[in-house]
Amino acid sequence: MAEPHAFHAPRAHGFVRVAAATPVVHVADPAANAEEHLALIRRAGEAGADLVVFPELSLSAYAIDDLHMQAALLDAVEAQLPVLAWEAGEAGLAAVVGAPIRHGDRLLNCAVLLAGGEIIGAVPKTYLPNYREYYEKRWFSPGDDIGVETLRIAGIDSWIGTRLLFEADDRTGFVVGLEVCEDFWSPLPPSTRQALAGARILCNLSASNIVIGKAEERAMLCASQSARAMSAYVFAASGWGESTTDLAWDGQATIHELGACLASGERFSLENHLTLADVDVDRIGLDRLRNGTFADCARRELDEEGFIRLGFRVRETAAAGPLIRPLDRFPFVPDDPARLDQDCYEAFNIQVQGLMRRMTSTGSERIVIGVSGGLDSTQALLVACGALDRLGLPRTNILGFTMPGFATSDHTKSNAWSLMTALGVTGAEIDIRPAAERMLQDIGHAYADGQPVHDITFENVQAGLRTDYLFRLANQNRAFVLGTGDLSELALGWATYGVGDHMSHYNVNGGVAKTLIRHLIRWVAARPDMAGASDTLHAILDTEISPELVPAGPDGRIQSTQDTVGPYALNDFFLFHITRYGMSPSKVAFLAHQAWGDAGRGEWPAHHPDSDRVAYDLATIKSWLRKFLVRFFQTSQFKRSALPNGPKVVTGGSLSPRGDWRAPSDGTARTWLDELDANVPDG
Numbered sequence: 001m002a003e004p005h006a007f008h009a010p011r012a013h014g015f016v017r018v019a020a021a022t023p024v025v026h027v028a029d030p031a032a033n034a035e036e037h038l039a040l041i042r043r044a045g046e047a048g049a050d051l052v053v054f055p056e057l058s059l060s061a062y063a064i065d066d067l068h069m070q071a072a073l074l075d076a077v078e079a080q081l082p083v084l085a086w087e088a089g090e091a092g093l094a095a096v097v098g099a100p101i102r103h104g105d106r107l108l109n110c111a112v113l114l115a116g117g118e119i120i121g122a123v124p125k126t127y128l129p130n131y132r133e134y135y136e137k138r139w140f141s142p143g144d145d146i147g148v149e150t151l152r153i154a155g156i157d158s159w160i161g162t163r164l165l166f167e168a169d170d171r172t173g174f175v176v177g178l179e180v181c182e183d184f185w186s187p188l189p190p191s192t193r194q195a196l197a198g199a200r201i202l203c204n205l206s207a208s209n210i211v212i213g214k215a216e217e218r219a220m221l222c223a224s225q226s227a228r229a230m231s232a233y234v235f236a237a238s239g240w241g242e243s244t245t246d247l248a249w250d251g252q253a254t255i256h257e258l259g260a261c262l263a264s265g266e267r268f269s270l271e272n273h274l275t276l277a278d279v280d281v282d283r284i285g286l287d288r289l290r291n292g293t294f295a296d297c298a299r300r301e302l303d304e305e306g307f308i309r310l311g312f313r314v315r316e317t318a319a320a321g322p323l324i325r326p327l328d329r330f331p332f333v334p335d336d337p338a339r340l341d342q343d344c345y346e347a348f349n350i351q352v353q354g355l356m357r358r359m360t361s362t363g364s365e366r367i368v369i370g371v372s373g374g375l376d377s378t379q380a381l382l383v384a385c386g387a388l389d390r391l392g393l394p395r396t397n398i399l400g401f402t403m404p405g406f407a408t409s410d411h412t413k414s415n416a417w418s419l420m421t422a423l424g425v426t427g428a429e430i431d432i433r434p435a436a437e438r439m440l441q442d443i444g445h446a447y448a449d450g451q452p453v454h455d456i457t458f459e460n461v462q463a464g465l466r467t468d469y470l471f472r473l474a475n476q477n478r479a480f481v482l483g484t485g486d487l488s489e490l491a492l493g494w495a496t497y498g499v500g501d502h503m504s505h506y507n508v509n510g511g512v513a514k515t516l517i518r519h520l521i522r523w524v525a526a527r528p529d530m531a532g533a534s535d536t537l538h539a540i541l542d543t544e545i546s547p548e549l550v551p552a553g554p555d556g557r558i559q560s561t562q563d564t565v566g567p568y569a570l571n572d573f574f575l576f577h578i579t580r581y582g583m584s585p586s587k588v589a590f591l592a593h594q595a596w597g598d599a600g601r602g603e604w605p606a607h608h609p610d611s612d613r614v615a616y617d618l619a620t621i622k623s624w625l626r627k628f629l630v631r632f633f634q635t636s637q638f639k640r641s642a643l644p645n646g647p648k649v650v651t652g653g654s655l656s657p658r659g660d661w662r663a664p665s666d667g668t669a670r671t672w673l674d675e676l677d678a679n680v681p682d683g
Ligand SMILES: Nc1ncnc2c1ncn2[C@@H]1O[C@H](COP(=O)(O)OP(=O)(O)OC[C@H]2O[C@@H]([n+]3cccc(C(=O)O)c3)[C@H](O)[C@@H]2O)[C@@H](O)[C@H]1O
Pocket: 456, 459, 460, 463, 489, 493, 494, 495, 496, 497, 498, 500, 501, 546, 547, 548, 549, 561, 635, 638, 665, 666
């Protein structure tokens, strides 16, 4: 069978497969514990893991009190380390195990990294809990004074210290920092400095007894440490089998990345198990790079002694297959209904307050808007109603104009009228066709001679005239023109420049992606005070997206936006990953294929119509991504460089030249297209 293309392996795109292990524990029985470790290391290797992390003191067990001081026990633990190191090498991964280690005349509570048949190094616990139910200082010495020292263990020379990081050979960004349980309950966890020194995967080996409410506290700490230290955080706590003399153990295992939970394992299980996730160390690196504060903090906080990186080897072959981590099909639309509700609430209020502020500062009491019966002008109109309501101004101060042109359908026009009526705004109609015919005639366009020429000029004459009317109506009514173009259209340059729908006095939609606008309209439609407009809003949601600038062809097919620019679902996916993280096109294609390659896999946002639950194969993704790259990097920046004001709304970023996105208006897409062609197969 032919080898799958390297493109299909998560590893090729900067992913590291990580496992948090929850072994069944045997009290003070290192040989039995080692058997459980061996089984889990093998299983992790079979699952394609690069790193497996065991709990604190996993070889001895944690709650064994004075047995920690028994020579036979300590010898037995040491004896298992080379055995496990060999197995880790066989499995092609790095294993981090918990062990009591003698160093000079001290006993240290250590995390030990094993790989390639070797004991690579050990990191001692810095903060030993000695309060309430904890008595660790009775047996252990804190390791905070040990920077980097040699360690003689099981007859082998290795390294020990709190200034150790571990770096996989030939795997950019696979840099590991280790800490032990209580370390991350301290106000300054050692992993913070490890991250500042370059670790992207922070591991916590824990023996954290369970009491009610504690699992949530741990998850909160993991989420916050992964966010604050801009890292992945792997937490593995002891479970079933630890002594219940005075305490109980739930075996909590979680993997977080940049504040979000990628995986969390079953608690209170009686079986050995692994919690797996693919950590995106490439994304962590990209995020650190574009956040200067991280590097500034490293410069301030790291002293001259610094950290030593110990290299280790993991398997060279890269397994293809599905990515093990949550991946949103719609990066701007959360799948969780409660989260989506919250996002809609915030987005709508950001838009409304943006407009209110501009109205109060300019003393404007009236708004002029072109109402097409399409999604964008509908959303802008709803925002305008929200702003005027909150300002205590009558909705009749919103002057809505429907302006049929050569391709306006009765359907959208009647939706525009129903909407304006239901919302109680002042509606009016201006037929732009006579003016458009006159302009086409004046400029000598073939259409004026009766020829069916529907070129860009023909389109932009209509879009331009609408804008011309709106601006003059604004002068006449002491109003300002409300813009409607959304974030996705800005990314694609899908608007008529200057004298066209590109321009307005203030645009509330410029920060909202098209895929989110749909949900915002649905969210507003569900409000009790919107009952009168709800049917129309749903009719608008069900209408195919079209500029309606070119008349339908002989087959009756209307001008479809998505037939030309590609599905907004894909374009928004590309936009998010390219602008938020600066990911390369091949990685974006890989992620898009993982998210969209199989309609039956993963979550869909609430209310997403069944008929739209489609899949895109790699060839389709590649071809639309190519078009997106040309539009985004080459042909549309000049439109974004001259953008009306409007609020940033989504975390993905805004495209305002005064905000998140500055770029030259005379760039080329070549670098991105070359990368796409070099690294993405055709199918
Ligand atoms: N880098 C640059 N710096 C300065 N100027 C640049 C430029 N690149 C092109 N230009 C000039 O810009 C002009 C082209 O831009 P522009 O006039 O905007 O025209 P263009 O982008 O060619 O066309 C507008 C497109 O937007 C679509 N549209 C319009 C209105 C509403 C909707 C909708 O459904 O949302 C869609 C419409 O179907 C059409 O495909 C040319 O005259 C060109 O010379």
